[in-house]
Amino acid sequence: MSSGSRIGRINSLAVRFFLVTGLGSWAFHAQDAPCAVGSVENLGPGANGPSFDGSPTVSSSERVLFLTSNRANGQEDIFVSTRQRRSDLWGEAVNIGPPVNTPDANENGLRLSLDGKSLYFSSNRPGGFGSSDLYVATRQSKNHPWSSPANLGPLINTEIFEGFPTPSGDGNTLYFNRSTTASSPDGDIWITTRLNSEEPWGIPEPLPQPVNGPSAEFAPSISTDGLRLYFASQRPGNIGFLDIWMARRTSVTGAWEPPENLGPDVNTPFSVTLAPFISVDGRNLYFMSTRPGGFGQPGCGFFNCFDLYVATFKCGD
Numbered sequence: 001m002s003s004g005s006r007i008g009r010i011n012s013l014a015v016r017f018f019l020v021t022g023l024g025s026w027a028f029h030a031q032d033a034p035c036a037v038g039s040v041e042n043l044g045p046g047a048n049g050p051s052f053d054g055s056p057t058v059s060s061s062e063r064v065l066f067l068t069s070n071r072a073n074g075q076e077d078i079f080v081s082t083r084q085r086r087s088d089l090w091g092e093a094v095n096i097g098p099p100v101n102t103p104d105a106n107e108n109g110l111r112l113s114l115d116g117k118s119l120y121f122s123s124n125r126p127g128g129f130g131s132s133d134l135y136v137a138t139r140q141s142k143n144h145p146w147s148s149p150a151n152l153g154p155l156i157n158t159e160i161f162e163g164f165p166t167p168s169g170d171g172n173t174l175y176f177n178r179s180t181t182a183s184s185p186d187g188d189i190w191i192t193t194r195l196n197s198e199e200p201w202g203i204p205e206p207l208p209q210p211v212n213g214p215s216a217e218f219a220p221s222i223s224t225d226g227l228r229l230y231f232a233s234q235r236p237g238n239i240g241f242l243d244i245w246m247a248r249r250t251s252v253t254g255a256w257e258p259p260e261n262l263g264p265d266v267n268t269p270f271s272v273t274l275a276p277f278i279s280v281d282g283r284n285l286y287f288m289s290t291r292p293g294g295f296g297q298p299g300c301g302f303f304n305c306f307d308l309y310v311a312t313f314k315c316g317d
Contacts, residue, residue: 037265038314042293043286046090047081048307050296053093055121055164056286056308057112057277059142062086065286066119067093067308068108076106078121099148100137109164113171114224114280116142120165120174121149133157134165134176156192156204164275169224171197177218178206187216189231210258211247221276226252230285232274233259243267244276244287266311268292285311 043065047053051071058065065081071093078101079093101107105125109132112119119137134157135149151157152165156174161182166175172194179187189212192204206212215235222229229247237243244266245259266287267273273289287309294300294307 035313035315037263038312040265040309040311042295043308043310044089045295046092048295050300050304052076052304052306053308054288054306055108055110055275056288057110058279058284058286059112059116060114060280062279062284064112064116065090065093065308066096066110066112068110068121069093070304076108077101078107078110078119096146100146109219109275111164111166111221111277113167114169115171118167118171119146120167122163122165123149127151129154129157130159130161131182132161132163134162136165152201156201164219166220166222168222168226173222173226174201175207175220175222175229176204177220178204179216179218185216185234187218188212189217189220189229207256211256219275221278223278223282224280225282228278228282229256230262230276230278231259232276235259237261239264239267240269240271240273242272242274244273244285262311272306283313283315285313287311 042048047065047067049071051069053067053069055068056065063083063086067079068076069079070076072095078096080096081090081093083090095101102125105123107121107123110119110121117139122132122134124132128151134152136152137146137149139146156162161179163177174192176190177187178190188206190204190206192201194201211217211229213235215233217231217233219232220229227249231245232242233245234242239261244262246262247256247259249256261267268291271289271291273287275288277286288306289309290305294305296304
């Protein structure tokens with residue numbers, strides 16, 4: 001998807017927001033421990049710059065960060081940043097290059113598998129089935145190079161728009177979003193499953209209500225235990241133009257409960273907040289936002305105002 005079409009998507013969603021004021025703090029329970037947002041921090045100048053930075057996804061150790069950025073030539077490519085310890089600042093992000101990135105297309109909406117061996121993303125590169133297709137690059141180990149990306153095929157990719165492919169902890173369930181076009185408000189979150197990594201993905205189905213509704217839902221992220229689903233939405237109840245929401249269920253076969261807005265610590269007025277990615281331990285939520293204070297502001301223009309952030313949950317302490 002070009003920068004222009006991505007701007008169109010965000011702007012078209014932003015004009016259909018429902019602003020709510022006076023919301024209190026947001027909280028949930030994890031393993032019987034009450035959790036609430038303890039802090040929200042910008043990921044710093046290594047990960048962020050004056051240009052567009054988005055779609056954060058981290059390794060299980062949270063010492064490797066993959067992101068998408070147009071910092072090189074205005075085209076969205078996948079970059080990687082590292083740090084020695086979780087308490088360190090992120091290092092300068094570098095382009096991961098070919099064969100994952102291509103010279104004539106955008107790569108975005110990325111997600112790293114739990115074992116770090118599969119990098120899922122969306123792209124408008126030539127040879128796809130629609131305006132944006134889902135791909136996966138693999139590697140034998142974290143020390144090996146990435147393979148050439150494979151298209152996930154016509155059962156998942158259609159003539160319309162697919163984005164943000166997000167694998168479950170065991171790698172055998174894939175969440176993603178589908179919409180008529182990049183800017184249409186009919187986006188829903190879909191799911192497909194497979195028996196194991198050697199088997200093909202099954203026929204996708206949209207998640208039922210109350211996760212999907214009449215407004216757009218996209219950019220899903222599933223917790224390692226499969227019990228919490230984070231996603232972006234333009235639904236009524238938003239604090240900003242686009243907000244991050246979370247739905248819960250009591251078991252991996254149970255029904256999803258009504259989603260909850262993550263509240264004013266994560267979602268801020270007059271901002272676009274999306275692309276959540278929850279860490280393995282469920283304590284850190286990475287996301288992108290146009291909230292005030294980003295590295296490209298105030299002269300960034302709307303699209304380049306996106307920076308990467310992390311919200312840390314305090315649970316039982």
